[in-house]
Amino acid sequence: SAVISQKPSRDICQRGTSLTIQCQVDSQVTMMFWYRQQPGQSLTLIATANQGSEATYESGFVIDKFPISRPNLTFSTLTVSNMSPEDSSIYLCSVEEQLAGQEDEQFFGPGTRLTVL
């Protein structure tokens, strides 16, 4: 399966600032996703990162707050803008990949743990 890395692995930021999280995959993938996991909660899909076009956001998430780039089939970034303490979460990148002889599966990166003071 695809190997997914994220940078940074964790960060502590001041409110009002922005942080860009990078997601790198070791193979070309069509579908990349960004999720948020708030403390003690399950994962929530933020958006689908589309290569060559604007990301598709889920209800409750907007581009101004979470701009996403997808310049190619192996890389994506998520920016958390104008941060507040409520943005403290783990942010996870995932990819959809079709393994040989199987249906598509989704694989996750290790996550970026963000704390906003």
Place this chain on the structure above:
Amino acid sequence: DAKTTQPTSMDCAEGRAANLPCNHSTISGNEYVYWYRQIHSQGPQYIIHGLKNNETNEMASLIITEDRKSSTLILPHATLRDTAVYYCIAQTGANNLFFGTGTRLTVIP
């Protein structure tokens, strides 16, 4: 996508089989049952999925009832490293996964 219901938490003795149930009574014919787990401070890990037949891989077995309204994930010999939150997801494809609250499995020495 079908809603799934799982117990909040379960304990299992190390070396014994862990049987994690999932109810998906509103599942439609083209929705698969996926299982993921999340070990503390890590990203979710794919375990197994199935449509209607029972499935087995190196990690686990998935038993789906004939009416497809429920399923059970079986870890045949649970180890301490299997302690995690296990998510059962019922939907048509692997994209846009909807994670519920999952079952927190604790494997006890």
